[in-house]
Amino acid sequence: MQSHRIVSADEWTKARKAFLAKEKEFTQARDRLSAERRALPWVKVDKAYVFDTPQGKKTLAELFDGRSQLIVYHFMLGPGWEEGCQSCSYLADHFDGATIHLAQRDVTFLAVSRAPLAKIEAFKRRMGWKFPWVSSSGNDFNFDFHVSFKEDEVGKNVEYNYERQEIDSDEMPGASVFYKDETGAVFHTYSAYARGLDILVGAYNFLDLTPKGRDEDQLPWTMAWVRHHDKYEDSKHTSTCCGSEA
Amino acid sequence: MQHEIVSREEWTAARKVHLMKEKELTRLRDKLSAERRALPWVKIDKTYVFNTPNGKRTLADLFEGRSQLIVQHFMFGPDWNAGCSGCSFSADHIEGALGPS
Numbered sequence: 001m002q003s004h005r006i007v008s009a010d011e012w013t014k015a016r017k018a019f020l021a022k023e024k025e026f027t028q029a030r031d032r033l034s035a036e037r038r039a040l041p042w043v044k045v046d047k048a049y050v051f052d053t054p055q056g057k058k059t060l061a062e063l064f065d066g067r068s069q070l071i072v073y074h075f076m077l078g079p080g081w082e083e084g085c086q087s088c089s090y091l092a093d094h095f096d097g098a099t100i101h102l103a104q105r106d107v108t109f110l111a112v113s114r115a116p117l118a119k120i121e122a123f124k125r126r127m128g129w130k131f132p133w134v135s136s137s138g139n140d141f142n143f144d145f146h147v148s149f150k151e152d153e154v155g156k157n158v159e160y161n162y163e164r165q166e167i168d169s170d171e172m173p174g175a176s177v178f179y180k181d182e183t184g185a186v187f188h189t190y191s192a193y194a195r196g197l198d199i200l201v202g203a204y205n206f207l208d209l210t211p212k213g214r215d216e217d218q219l220p221w222t223m224a225w226v227r228h229h230d231k232y233e234d235s236k237h238t239s240t241c242c243g244s245e246a
Numbered sequence: 247m248q249h250e251i252v253s254r255e256e257w258t259a260a261r262k263v264h265l266m267k268e269k270e271l272t273r274l275r276d277k278l279s280a281e282r283r284a285l286p287w288v289k290i291d292k293t294y295v296f297n298t299p300n301g302k303r304t305l306a307d308l309f310e311g312r313s314q315l316i317v318q319h320f321m322f323g324p325d326w327n328a329g330c331s332g333c334s335f336s337a338d339h340i341e342g343a344l345g346p347s
Contacts, residue, residue: 004286004287005286005287006286006287006288006289007286007287007288008288009288011286012285012286012287012288015285015286016285019281019282019285022278022281023278026271026274026275026278029271029274030271033267033268033271036264036267037264040257040260040261040264041249041250041251041252041256041257041260042249042250042251042252042257043251043252043253043254043257044251093342093343093345094339094342094343095342096341096342097338097339097340097341097342098338098339100338101335101338161265162258162261162262162265179249187249187251188257190261191261192268195269195272196265196268196272198272198275202339202340202342202343203342203343206316206343208275208279208282209282209316210283210314210316211287211313211314212283212313212314213279213280213283214279229345232345
């Protein structure tokens with residue numbers, strides 16, 4: 001790294017306080033945006049989606065699992081894929097820590113992929129994840145929420161992230177949120193794609209605090225450095241903690 | 247919970263307006279992160295020594311071969327029986343960023 005300005009603790013604190021004011025502004029702007037998000041209108045979901053789950057066939061309403069709010073992560077794992085997408089896996093590494101707490105706030109979280117359930121289950125075992133993950137194989141769910149595309153749409157202009165753009169895969173990342181009312185009616189409240197998912201990545205939140213930051217400017221694409229967590233060269237001894245030089 | 251229910255077209259129009267604001271906040275966040283990296287640094291001259299499962303380690307040792315170190319100051323005082331539940335909530339999200347043990 002290039003040399004950096006080194007100052008006294010007093011000088012640092014002064015600069016840090018000026019920056020803190022901006023951080024507080026950002027936090028307040030984020031809270032305002034979240035409030036505006038909650039004020040968005042909803043759309044009633046009338047289509048009867050049925051999913052394959054480890055507990056058998058379930059409708060979208062049943063996936064709420066007794067809660068009134070459902071977050072779905074559209075995990076890129078198509079019917080013909082050998083393994084789940086690396087970047088989705090990077091995001092998914094953060095899910096398990098959150099699910100138990102989300103349940104306390106009336107939120108069920110799960111992932112949905114178009115691959116058959118057996119393929120999902122095998123990959124989930126390999127990655128050691130616990131969050132619920134169901135298959136939309138046989139329904140239009142991931143197509144309707146603009147994260148899955150027909151073979152002849154790949155390389156063409158399709159709707160993704162609320163605009164027409166060329167996509168290079170039959171699967172794209174996204175997250176969708178649903179609400180179920182007392183009568184059992186289900187509403188679509190929100191979907192986010194692309195960098196709209198950025199806030200879900202805890203490791204990025206950490207990297208944004210570091211001197212080198214995300215350090216992705218020289219890469220062919222932002223997550224080019226990301227691998228499945230069992231494929232990093234030093235993955236066998238990353239978290240042994242404190243001084244293991246092995 | 248009473249909420250405005252609209253057609254898909256109306257929803258998408260409202261969602262696109264909100265998306266513009268989300269993109270603004272994302273860019274603001276990137277800008278803020280760049281400003282954070284531009285902050286000056288302070289040299290640590292004190293010799294802190296920590297007790298770890300692998301014995302005594304200095305702050306410099308804790309970097310474990312890397313050049314950057316993030317420390318969570320976990321609220322768990324000498325006479326506490328358990329770590330703070332708020333810190334534990336936060337800590338539940340750390341494992342995913344570190345990778346499997």
